[in-house]
């Protein structure tokens with residue numbers, strides 16, 4: 179699991195991916211450098227009084243590119259947070275937003291903290307204080323910088339941040355749009371919690387629609403029965419694994435968590451594993467599976483698809499040549515180092531890259547932000563009208579059938595499904611599905627159209643760089 183010490187930092191890895199793509203493009207002189215660098219990073223050290231003692235915390239908010247505003251990117255709470263990581267993640271956000279056409283620049287934040295060391299009240303105090311420090315510098319603001327959840331944060335923290343912003347900006351009618359990933363009752367949107375995992379599912383479904391690509395990965399058929407190993411059963415990993423098992427018939431054969439991993443070649447019950455982890459805090463002792471203390475060794479297990487959904491640098495020069503999966507989808511940000519990526523490309527492993535694979539989160543965040551700015555739930559105006567029009571058609575079909583004595587019978591399942599107008603959740607899923615399909619098709623077109631584009635990652639970076647370039651050239655520097 180440990181990242182190899184002779185490897186490049188996360189930021190160097192992202193920069194090298196960028197350079198590789200930029201080298202294949204004809205960009206105006208100097209523009210590649212301007213796009214690649216992180217515009218600014220704010221470091222804040224603040225104190226919170228806990229149990230009569232003042233504890234000092236360190237936090238960051240990096241703004242990578244402001245070619246579009248607001249800039250967007252999650253806030254991570256973890257002990258390992260550092261400036262290099264936050265800058266790398268902010269850069270990935272710029273490229274990700276460009277690739278999926280979410281109209282944002284890239285940003286990312288982080289707080290050095292182990293959330294498990296504090297109770298709920300303490301976490302609220304700390305989060306609100308960190309948010310205050312960012313709000314007063316417009317690093318949280320509906321029109322300038324809009325955070326979202328990331329590792330170690332969830333809708334709970336986003337609700338505190340939104341409330342903190344509203345307390346400071348009492349007359350801002352768009353206050354709720356200052357952060358996304360909020361609970362639905364506090365201005366969030368249906369489908370955001372599952373969005374990144376759902377996006378991974380939609381990405382894989384789109385991949386399997388392209389038989390040539392499936393063949394390149396040495397696979398065939400559909401997702402049904404495919405053996406999948408997932409690392410990280412948190413927000414992204416859990417929803418991806420659960421949806422792929424429930425809705426696509428995939429077999430989740432391995433789950434790797436913080437303190438070990440479990441494997442069952444016949445498939446694990448994702449809901450049961452999640453419940454077991456909620457109760458015990460780990461996977462050790464879970465029945466119906468082999469347990470291994472060295473969870474990372476399961477990355478090398480025999481499987482069809484590997485989904486790293488925890489943290490960066492887990493596939494590196496130390497294990498890349500032993501990875502057996504022919505298809506890897508990067509649900510986490512930066513799970514494969516630059517050198518490991520080269521090794522895997524040489525082996526012919528197909529990698530669905532992070533800037534595309536986990537973009538479901540920011541896509542639905544974009545919908546949430548639009549919902550907050552328009553102050554109305556998606557579907558509220560048109561749903562019943564749509565149902566009425568469908569009802570007219572069904573009535574007419576029934577009348578025709580009776581009048582012409584054709585004896586047609588509409589099946590109750592069809593009638594029910596057809597009569598139901600789309601609510602917010604259906605619309606969010608439809609928008610996400612469309613985004614994931616369109617972005618994959620754009621990437622594969624570039625990938626297959628040029629011999630010098632060796633991977634979906636390089637293709638994805640090229641599309642992103644092209645769009646950011648256009649933005650810069652249109653608005654001027």
Ligand code: NAD
Pocket residue numbers: 179327328329330331374409410411412413414415434435436437473487488489490509510511512536537539540
């Ligand atoms: P999370 O905190 O909800 O879950 C992370 C999971 O990984 C936890 O279950 C944790 O126990 C596990 N984990 C931590 N260290 C591990 C280790 N060494 N080995 C195995 N498992 C380990 O975080 P998340 O929101 O699911 O984010 C996971 C990844 O997805 C991150 O790279 C994040 O940047 C990326 N991502 C998240 C979102 C989002 O919407 N939450 C969006 C895009 C990308």
